Amino acid sequence: MTPTLPGLSGALIPGQRVTLFPSRHQVPVESGEVSVMQYRFAGRMHCAPPSFLGKLFAVSSDPRIISFAGGLPSSAFIDVEGLADASRRVFEEEGREALQYSTTDGYLPLREFISRRYRHRLGLDIPASEIQVVNGSQQCLDLVAKIFLDRGDPVAMERPGYLGAIEAFSLYEPTFYDVAFGAEGPDIDEFSRVIREVRPKFFYGIPNSQNPSGQTYSAERRKAVAEVLEGSETVFYEDDAFGELFFDGRPRKPVKALAPDCCILSGSFSKVIAPGMRIGWICAPKEILAQFNCAKQAADLHSNFLCQKVLSRYLETCDLDDHVRRISAVYGQNCRLMCDLLDDLFSPGMYHTEPEGGMFLLATLPKGLDSMKVFEEGLKGGVAVLPGTPFYVSGGGDSTIRLNFSSMDGERIRVGMERLARVIRALV
Template sequence: MPLSFASRLDKVETSAIRELFKLLGKPGIISFAGGFPDAAMFDVQGLREASQQALAEQPGAALQYGATEGFDPLREELAAFMRAKGVAGVDAQGLIVTTGSQQALDLLGKTLVDPGDRVIVEGPTFLATIQCFRLYGADVVSAPIDGDGVQVDRLEQLVIEQRPKFIYLIPTFGNPSGALLSLERRRRVLELAVKHQVAVVEDDPYGDLYFGAAPPPSLLALSSEVPGSRELLAHCGSLSKVLSPGLRVGWLVAPPELLSRATMCKQFSDAHTSTFAQATAAQYLRSGRMPATLATVRQVYARRAAAMGAALQRELGDAISFTQPQGGLFFWARLTGAGGRLRDAGEFARRAVEQGVAFVPGAPFFATEPDQSSFRLSFATADEDKIEEGVRRLARALD
């Protein structure tokens, strides 16, 4: 009997990034394609001690089924983690633990999106978010960005025109853009939300990966300064980029009614996030090792970002344009076509693989009006020597 698939699948397709990984088995290839943290940065000893402590102190709780909302000791630690970053008024009851922040986005799609609803995202934005919201029937619209993040004037125009169900933003070192939303624009986003009574989803997996001065406070932290904005704001956090993706520990802070509905939907999805992973994460956060881990990671990624920026400027010159990232994992660049050289990033990616280096073309990161000249480079998993060699190969691919 032939299978008849759900019509919702007609609106999504396989991730272009995941498909690209099929090309990366070639020996000697240098990859700037993935959005992964460097496994060498994982605090293996600290996580080993945390897992052993979890089993020693609460073996039954760590290995048993748990509450859908999350393991209470971890919720307490995450609330403290958020308060240390300036978020007033958050406690354990104000968040749920999710299986990575990706599940938080999926739960928001399930609880908020009806077929035909409009959702505004940044152009470009996290590819999986576009796919997730489209899967639930959303009409996803891109708002333009620049080096200071989303262009708020244009965003407000789109809110008026499109009447979206909500706005989704990655304000701090966004994927793929690396952009940092300025403090002024953050306040304006919250004021816009109140003025037009539109919900805002803030995704913040990269906010702790800054290279110099700390970034402006999160939208969640700033919401205490804009009356009425907290009730319209959901915040997604994650330990994946700063501690370990394999733990699959994220969290969602949201108004009580939204949080309760998201919890109900999570019951249907996975019952609860791994209690063992949660107990390990709770012990790790309690151990006090996180500040030193973050300091090391920031230093390493800062050096790699500086090396990539210098190499791109030296080897590719005016053939590309980019803004040097102040944090996160990514460079966002555009082919300028200077000197009659290539402007199509898809073709550039194919030529680059032939030269032994890989990156991700930018077009799939746009929900609407894709920029075919754009592309994303990640510096996270390559050391400075590989970055230098990889950028030289990119230069050869443009010749």
């Protein structure tokens, strides 16, 4: 029997493709008085999968629960004093300009900083004219889908893949294809077959510290991916939100360095400066950027100009290399602690990935355990994990959970893992 996901009426073929056609009551309404008005929403809204992201933020705010479910960077590394000083200088010296409308492509000094950093870290020559500032890299997901996807168009991504991308792309009603993802990156034979036979509009991937697995493409796999892309009609959408956060401090060259005309590259200051500022960027060939700029102008005119100016001022005096080293060192310690606790506290049959960077790892539960059951029982036991199911666009992931190690200190990680171990032992 062909498997289906709850709330979906369309058939799902694991490992091949899926078109999302959720039931008409996909988005729940809060309890209370409901309007008698019958709202005629667009059909695309019925294609939005149930969002775990909102639930995760609610869980993370409960002080009784130690949450490994969210995706928050550590608040300890948000330089409040430095950002406040930069903000004061902006208001004192150019306040009226900072509070005016601005250009859609973004504040030029900030784009020039991003360009210099690519050259400094990666030897990559991306001029400021090929960089567009956005409201966090999450906005890139929506706008890239908007300019590339018509209903039913093929789009491909990793299996498992980032659930925020699945949610963003689903609103444009594409046909999804997924490619198995492992320790070295996407399965290259499967990747090649999908690119050659399906010809997706774009392939979305996270080569550095992938979300949810934490795994990183090897240098050989990046080269193989670039070779497959060359001569194809598929764009590689390279989400590099975690590229600064390698525990060994060694940067990895993006796929865009190997296939510049085939790649869109996005980045973000959320993981290394402050997520609340919502400042990210996209780098793309000029033909793509022109379409992207048009879509962004229609969406919001431009990203928050005040935040762009404040961030640009802050980066003038911030030693970003040192700042990133300190963040990565702590995240590396947290990750090693979590991996050690997974090995020591949990029953045989519990496996996990070994991240080289980033903020997450993916664990496979002992045989017979369901991740949703672990999630539900975990909340009762004072610990939250993220079930793997939402990361698998074609179904699956029932036995996996994503764990975040960036948002808390070692002691809370230890206590939380002890709670999780008790929950799992009770279920085995």
